Amino acid sequence: MKDLFNPYKLKGLELKNRVIMPPMCQYSVDKKDGIATDWHYLHYVSRAVGGAGLIIIEMTDVEPDGRISDFDLGLWSDEQIPALKKIVDACHSYGAKVGIQIAHAGRKAEDAEVPVAPSAIPFDENSKMPRALSTNEVKEMVEKFRSAVQRAVKAGVDTVEIHGAHGYLIHQFHSPLTNKREDEYGKDLTKFGREIIQAAKAEIPEDMPLIMRISAKEYVEGGYGIKESIAFAREYQQAGVDIFDISSGGEGPIAAWGRPGTHAAYQVPLAQEIKQALDIPVIAVGRLDDPILANAVIGNEAADLVAVGRGMLRNPYWALEAAAKLKKETTTPKQYTTGF
Numbered sequence: 001m002k003d004l005f006n007p008y009k010l011k012g013l014e015l016k017n018r019v020i021m022p023p024m025c026q027y028s029v030d031k032k033d034g035i036a037t038d039w040h041y042l043h044y045v046s047r048a049v050g051g052a053g054l055i056i057i058e059m060t061d062v063e064p065d066g067r068i069s070d071f072d073l074g075l076w077s078d079e080q081i082p083a084l085k086k087i088v089d090a091c092h093s094y095g096a097k098v099g100i101q102i103a104h105a106g107r108k109a110e111d112a113e114v115p116v117a118p119s120a121i122p123f124d125e126n127s128k129m130p131r132a133l134s135t136n137e138v139k140e141m142v143e144k145f146r147s148a149v150q151r152a153v154k155a156g157v158d159t160v161e162i163h164g165a166h167g168y169l170i171h172q173f174h175s176p177l178t179n180k181r182e183d184e185y186g187k188d189l190t191k192f193g194r195e196i197i198q199a200a201k202a203e204i205p206e207d208m209p210l211i212m213r214i215s216a217k218e219y220v221e222g223g224y225g226i227k228e229s230i231a232f233a234r235e236y237q238q239a240g241v242d243i244f245d246i247s248s249g250g251e252g253p254i255a256a257w258g259r260p261g262t263h264a265a266y267q268v269p270l271a272q273e274i275k276q277a278l279d280i281p282v283i284a285v286g287r288l289d290d291p292i293l294a295n296a297v298i299g300n301e302a303a304d305l306v307a308v309g310r311g312m313l314r315n316p317y318w319a320l321e322a323a324a325k326l327k328k329e330t331t332t333p334k335q336y337t338t339g340f
């Protein structure tokens, strides 16, 4: 039987356990320069000391106007590599593997003067009106993703996660509600995402798996559901995705009927459906803070890996405590063994 503390291997990625820290924006860049700070260093390295098998660094954007806020991380310049490399190296020395989420916020770039999007449709009535990217600009955007991935590899990451969820740019392209284009990127809703996946695959080492986060279900009126997300995820899988990280929502104001579950494990059924339909490894996330529940998700083979977000914001040692609670072997830093 598999459990949360079994090692995990896919291609060249070897994790000591199946506990993941999911990407979580810290909005903590000092100088609006997209460069990681001491805060980021402490934040990520603490979770490595705390026993996470894989740490996925927060949404890191491919251009300045691709940030949710001016205080987000970026990888549009080589100057942003060294601070990330320092974090990656330190996490490695404490036994964690590191991924990074590469993204563009699209119409949800709150500090951009004029955000860009597939079509000029705002997020809601309080949001800025975005400008539709020209076909050439869409192609340039693919190249911006490529360059950011290339820089992530230079920073020493073990895997890359493409952010195709939560209503950000890639999600905006594959959702029929936000993509009303008439060019090739509107006639084929996954073309933009597929081209990014192919560009990313060309930049990462052959044995490095590529992760993609998707919203498997939209919560807006008329939004897509699991049937549609299985179909587009299949196209992304064929383009080169090795692991899906299954989230939901984020695309717009939530319809009254569509409110996401607030109960434990509410996104696990979505992860399991994608896993079974595509026969592909998946990460489950969302209210899985109870180690017994997180362990059951792995034991029941609903998902291959489990991510714990807010639980790890509260407790950097979530993984060490989970191992103690589940009576599983893990490597506790020798300085802390008496604590356990």
Ligand SMILES: Cc1cc2nc3c(=O)[nH]c(=O)nc-3n(C[C@H](O)[C@H](O)[C@H](O)COP(=O)(O)O)c2cc1C
Pocket (backbone or CB within 6 Å): 022, 023, 024, 025, 026, 058, 059, 101, 163, 165, 166, 213, 247, 285, 286, 287, 288, 289, 307, 308, 309, 310, 311
């Ligand atoms: C402070 C905060 C920042 C987040 N930032 C990101 C992000 O950068 N990228 C992303 O895909 N999800 C982001 N999320 C969502 C988390 O990765 C995770 O999917 C969500 O919190 C549900 O998991 P949980 O119930 O374990 O917290 C963020 C969540 C929080 C709480």
